[in-house]
Amino acid sequence: MDFKRDELHQDILDMVHEFAVNEVKPLAAEIDRTEEFPMENVKKMAEMGLLGIPFPEEYGGAGMDTLAYIQTVEELSKYCGTTGVIVSAHTSLCCTPIYQFGTEEQKKKYLPKLCSGEWIGAFALTEANAGTDASGQKTVAVDKGDHWVLNGSKIFITNAGVADVFFVLAMTDKSQGTKGISAFIVEKGFPGFSIGKLEDKMGIRASSTCELVFEDCIVPKENLVGELGKGFKYAMMTLDGGRVGIAAQALGIAEGAIEETVKYVQERTQFGRRISQFQNTQFELAQMQANTEAAKLLVYQAACAKDDHEPFSHKAAMAKLVASRNASDVTRRCLQLYGGYGYTKDYPIERMMRDAKITEIYEGTSEVQMMVISGWMGVK
């Protein structure tokens, strides 16, 4: 597995780094407090071409690969987990399935505006009673001849409050189980579609996580994505890609926490010494660094496997499992090195710890990742 970055990847990374440090980092604490979606920064990222990195130029994308996109999410997440997931959800969960499964007309209609950031995308699978058991979809879509009518609701939808385009899963034939689930593109203004309550979350607080409500929502016939009854399969394939994005987010959070902590331990003195001089500090950080590098290899491996069109579900699952647990572990241990100051909002470390936790939950909990991995191993 060769994922040595070429110069172009490095250039994009430098560009994202500069943006992240100058624009994303200074806002991170504030948007965590206010829960305000960082629209201005999202628009700036759109101008830079960061909202459509892995898609061909003919659809308005930057024509780069998954690795470049993953590294972008990682870099943004070093300074703000919210901003990382905004890009990840938009790219992996909305643009990608339209690109992968959509008709040429759908791609032409939606991708250029999504890639340019004129429209923001979201993905809607989870329901109140269909979390890890996503097959239990209660949202239904009924064929009315020249259009579909959707009824039901979705919860915990990232970007929902600001999104223009939603990739929505709904049951079209209950008798078929998961093979009765289909995918639709729903636009913000469709009749009968509304955004419900904004979740007051522990972390990634400005990612506009809301409920979606469909009350006799009218969706044009041509907005069915791909084949009828293939929706669940599309969703699972989409989540494989999404998991690499979340793994990159987790990786970035861990790296950001280490970066902040390395700085802090060299400034803070106790017992007349910089706390970086204590062996406990040195060993803790060394172990965290090694673990984070290991997670990084898994994340990049999964991204490259996707780029090479190899089967990558298990690689994505391993990347997400390891990177997300590492993010929680690293942020918790870093906070411990900060001591009392780390527990205050004067320093970013407590926010990073809160942001890290979600990476073990969304787009498949760690337990789901282990199901995927053990299944691939043949342990049944």
Place this chain on the structure above:
Amino acid sequence: MNICVCMKQVPDTNEIKVDPETHTLIRKGVPSIVNPFDTYAQEVGVRLKEQLGGKLIVLSMGPEQAKEAIKSCLAVGADNGYLISSRSFGGSDTLATSYILSEAIKAVEEKEGLKFDLILCGKQATDGDTAQVGPEIAEHLDLPQITYALDIVEKDGEIQVKREHDSGYDMISTKLPAVVTVVKLPYEPRYPTIKSKMAAKKKEIPVLAEADIPSIKLELCGLNGSPTRVKKTYTPVREKSGVKLAGMEAKDAADQVVKLLEEAKLL
């Protein structure tokens, strides 16, 4: 409007640290950046170019690695860039540097087949902080200059420049060609896009050495052309043993300090 931006690649002075034991600068691993004031010069130049047409060309004097900085200017709107680099230019102080740049500007005008209407520089480079090269280029080229610009607008073939002063600004106009040095703008420099970054990456950056600048007199370059000499450098040591009040109620601490100031007859 044809615009020349003179840019310097500098170490990121925010990243420079002093070794606490040896009191020397730690330069290793310090990233190189485009001098921040130059990024404003470049941005206002690009805006003028977008508004009025013409070409924007970036010149930078420095080592081979300064090509990276030139490329980052190309990614945010410059049309072409030239690196001015030669062993004989090394050791130049501001007088020699500005002389070389002014001669290079003439050579680039020749190569590009144009005349510059406006030469832009950052107010100063954040490594040397001299603010001399801009005015000295103007002097070598016998052009009017306006320093400390906060914004530049074009009006009937002239420019109007907001020049910073302590309590606001002066609006100053001048005919072109002219040299303007830029402090800060009411807007931030743009970021590159993935596409512009890729295009800049592919671009060749020509290097101008003395052979490419026909009019240059080598005795005015490098150490020979530099009247100033650095006698020595050292890192400032700041140590003071003051009174530090910790763990006290705010009121008690405040009263105590006022009392101490009073006793020391500092009020």
Place this chain on the structure above:
Amino acid sequence: MGNLNDYKNIWVFIETECGKAKNVGYELINAARPLADQKGCPLVAVVIGKDIERVAKDAICYGADSAIIVDGPEYEYYTTDAFTKAMVTLVEKYKPETLMIGATNNGRDMGPRVSCRLKTGLTADCTGIDIDEETGNIAWTRPTFGGNLMAVIMCPEHRPQMGTVRPGVFKKGAYDEGRSGEIVKEEIHVASGEIRTTLVERVNEVAEAVNLEEAEIIVSGGRGVGSAENFKLLEDLAAELGATVGCSRAVVDAGWMPHAHQVGQSGKTVAPKLYFAIGISGAIQHLAGISGSDTVIAVNKDEDAPIFEVADYGIVGNLNEVVPALTAAFQARKA
């Protein structure tokens, strides 16, 4: 260049506008006085402006031996072309050995233009001026690399030796009304066609000019103040003390205060009697601008903040409580 020995005397440029001198000129006279005494040469104030005879007299009272003035309507407001021409003409005629200029915006505009025309060396933004014992040259000390490094610069083979010096680094000397000296008037006129820039309008954006360089007491806030609104606490303290409000770069970057209030390497160098550093950690860029302060009082919640290393009096605590307490304590003292 001719013979270096033809160049004699130390000159200090006194910057004026509308007939009024900027303080830095008088500060430089005080700084140059011991150097002139050491060399045994006259110290000459050079004043260019309109209606400036009073300024020339004041310069002598502040310690100059004599003055040269260039008076004319074209010098009422600073222009690069007129001032450069006047200064170059004077230097060519009188051949001073050393020329010091205040590093104000105008001084830093004119200095390089003059040195470049004269093909001599100019050291920018100096914070120290000494005579090199070995050679008798001026040794100009200046901060570089964002204040992280100090450099000592000389101009051994060209004259005059020129330097711009940061305002606020040196203090004015005592005003001695009894001092007298010769005031030479030079007639140098610049035709309007030679002045290629036009002052269209002057806009004063702040109600009163922020004059940190000359402030005796400064109350400065840093990132720790937390918000633009919270600067009210500092303004209250400043009002109580008759102080000027300053701030660190982080505050300007955050948009809480305009750049005119910024103290430090990329802002103003200050030399107040009392400097209050509130919620300022003490980054080296900031410390570079306050080293001329007589007494530094720091308030910071982080007891390890570097500001405490330079503070004469430090309070470790929450500035939201400490600053109002200080205001109250100063108030109580007056009562």
